[in-house]
Amino acid sequence: MEFRHLRYFLVLAEELHFGRAAKRLSISQPPLSLNIQQLEASVGARLFERDSRGVRLTAAGRAFRESATALLAQAEAARVLARDIEAGAVGRLRVGFVGSMLYRGLPQYLRDFQANFPGIQVALTELNSQEQIDALLHNELDAGFVHTGRLPDELSAVLAHREPFVCCLPQDHALAAQAEVALADLRAEPFVLFSRKASPDYYSRIFEMCAARGFYPQIRHEVRHWLSVVSLVSQGMGVAVVPAALARSGMAGAAFRPLADAAEVPSEVYCAWKAAPDHPARDHFVAMVRSATAAQA
Structure with a gap:
């Protein structure tokens, strides 16, 4: 039995x-x-009555008609689904992010992506950089936003956002x-710092910035989420050096001031992904991030 037989039968x-x-x-x-005739032989039943009065469906033919219609509909749905997946128009995309991305363009990325690819379901997971890697x-994960461009060889990355601390x-x-x-x-101040284990690159950047000014920060607290850093500072439990975007968090009790001498060390976020296996939806997402970053340059 071939799909051609089913189409001929239904017509x-x-x-x-x-x-x-x-x-x-x-x-x-x-x-x-x-x-x-080939279809009837394959089915093992007469599907049509043929006589001088014309052509009529048999009882078997009427039952087979329902199944044949469903089979062809399923085959067409499978064809469309395969084509859309190949084109990256449908599917599921798992995206990881560090909390600061909520203030560094992630909501806009998602709105733009869903507007262009409404058939792709995006699932977000907040993780620190090392967990995402x-x-x-x-x-x-299919893609992630991390605080470091120092990645294993299996991963690729594109700069997604750069701003001052x-x-x-x-x-x-x-x-x-x-x-x-x-x-x-800030040399005499207690610091609240993002955990070394959670984001070693960010941790080392802060240390290097301070060392270049002749001191090492006095680490009082280490936390795993950016808003926890700002929250502890707002409660008077130390000071911190954070990406500029966190000033938009609106945390009561916290004040954000530009650093007079740290512009040469930017805070960066990279969109990272593993090139294999093949994933058209992820490739569309990465292309959108790349395009948005280029437009901001």
Whole structure:
């Protein structure tokens, strides 16, 4: 039994006339008759009554008609699905992100992507950079936004966002009254820092910035989420050096001031992915991030 047989059968079942059915199928009547005979032989039952009064469906033919219609519909749905997946128009995309991406363009990325690819379901998971790298390597994420471009060879990345670091202070701190803060002015302050294990690249950047000013930060607290950093600072439990976008978090009790001497060390976020296996939807997402980044340059 072939799909051709099913199509011929359904047209004949509608027309109940070999001549009209053959015309609709753009074939002559003998090939149509032969295909119907082959189908009946394959099914093992007569599907049509043929006599001087015309052509009629048998009881078996009426039952087979329902199944044949469903089979062809499923085959067409499978064809469309395969084509759309190949084109990256449908499917599921698993995206990881660090919390600061909520203030660094992630919502806009998602709105733009869903507007262009409404058939793709995007599932978000908040993870720190190292957790995302591990998940990408184990094919548990399709793409992720991480704080480092230092990635295993199996992963590729494109710069998604770059901005300066700023100083985050308790609102009643003396330095909060200044228009900008010199990093060296923080040498005696207790620091709240993003965990070394969660984001070693960010951790080392802060240390390098401070070391270049002649001191090492006094680490009082280490946390695993950006908003936890800002929250602890807002409660007067230390100071922090954070990406400028976190000033948009609206956390009461926290003040953000530009760093007077740290512009040469930017805060960066990369969109990372594992090139294999093939994933058209992920490739569309990466292309959108790449395009958006280029437009901001």
